[in-house]
Amino acid sequence: MNKALLGRATFKTVAYFICIALVALSLFPFIIMIINATRSTPEIQQNAISLIPSTNFATNMDVLTGRMFDPLRGIFNSLVISTSATLLTVYFSTLTAFALVAYNWRMRQPFFTLIMVVMMIPAQVSSIGFFQFMFRIGWTNNFLPLIIPAVAAPMAVFFLRQYMLGALSMELLEAARIDGSSEIRIFNQIVIPIMKPAMATQAIFAFVASWNNLFIPSILLTRSDMMTLPIMVSLLRGDAYRVELGAVYLGLALAVLPLLITYFIFSKYIVAGVALGGVKG
């Protein structure tokens, strides 16, 4: 018995030690980033690692915004695109899931199979055709090609369908029909309230995916007043900021901190949502 207890204690010590080391590994880059964002370039040149913040936040901000990096513009553009895309994804994916769950139509199964297959195709594969197409119709330097495609989000449809299968009772629909509600009214007033928890989870994922997207925005948006935050961030790797270390860390911190804060607020739902993806998938 003592031996078993000792073994258990050893196991716990090792497990906690490794887990805490991994926590440090997750946090270390961001801590360095935040502290260095407040330190001047000469201070960083003396020693790039410090656990004490300095007072040069404002100087770094001046350098940062003096050369193309416009955090407010980037955040505004990203917010416009990501919010619109998220609303479209959540509403239309729920509608598509409703079509798949509530009605018995002949193409229902083939359509669902198509969604499963399309889920596997990454955007990069069609990027050249997509770019040429947008160029032809004059939609480069326009937010629409980054927003409208959000209507067809196979992954969101897939998860909302799974949730709806368990959450939506057909008797409820029948009752509403007897009361004389139209189908679209049933969807808006009965289905959507029931689906809210799943829609919220999908909204978080849709928003983060759109917010973090770099490939397609960077080939479509070339005007500096149209740039999204990730495109602005990519400027920090350019020659303009080569020697301005403090400004680079500050630019990164401005891009990363809002995400970190949002993540810790919603972390419970996000982790639960990720877990759901694996079990259902």
Place this chain on the structure above:
Amino acid sequence: MNPKKKSFSYAKYGYLFSIPFIIVFLIFTFYPTIYTAVLGFTDSQGLGNINFNFLENPLDNFRVVLANQSFLNALWNTILIWVLNFIPQLGLALLLTAWFTSRRSKLRGVGLFKVVFYMPNIITAASVAILFSALFGHPIGPINSLLQMLGHDPYNFLNNPWASRLILIFIQFWMWYGYTMIILVAGALGISPDLYEAAEIDGATGVQSFFRITLPNLKMVMLFVLVTSLIGGLNVFDVPRLFNWGGPNAATTTVAVFIFNWAFTNRYMYGLAAAASMVLFVIVAVISAGIFFLLRDQDAARERKEQKRLRKLHKTNQNREVQKP
């Protein structure tokens, strides 16, 4: 009223409510994919030039791509980076899964660990890439400061092909092991507790339960992780593009970075890049279909066998239990 007629009249709403999805899918995903495939057979090139001619020999672009040393190098890098980050990623995720779902020694703070381990995954990949290139900066960078504190000379990580590759592999690992762990833990929690109880009664150790029960039952979940990671890994772009511009000596150039360079930087060779995209598409499709069918059959067979064995063991055990007093 005729019920058959009634259900028929509702079917049209299935079509009606799917129309927005289908129209947007056809215009913004299907058409561009076909367009890309078609461009692969043309001489399309030059920024702002939307005219193109089909090549006299339609497969020329594909021949050029498949014989291009840089493309093959990019393909090799992509596979190498994926394999070398996926194996430790899955290994660590499995270890954490075993710990976090252990029935004997309950660890505290599992919820917090999950939140922190998953965190790097939510951060914009572009920011992560540039943050790491700053961390490994030479001669001034936090890692080099650390080396100097320990009495070493600063090392130019970004100038060495293998050092750059290994850091890139580490970034991918660091961003994704938390995701893999959360999914595996969810899968492990879905395994019937009866199986573990039966094993415990048989005197199985925690390690034995993990290898005999948890692992075999996680096959489908691991398959999901494998396929999604493979598709993401073969298309990886943001981190290799921004961490070190695909260098040095193209050591961190992946296929997606290569395609981007051909199509959207100073050369604008859309035809060739489109052909490269299609090659990538076919590779992804073939590999994922292959893995899917291979593992699926094996899994079903093994699962049946395993459950049969456990039932049998459990039965024998019950008999023993009855005889005991």
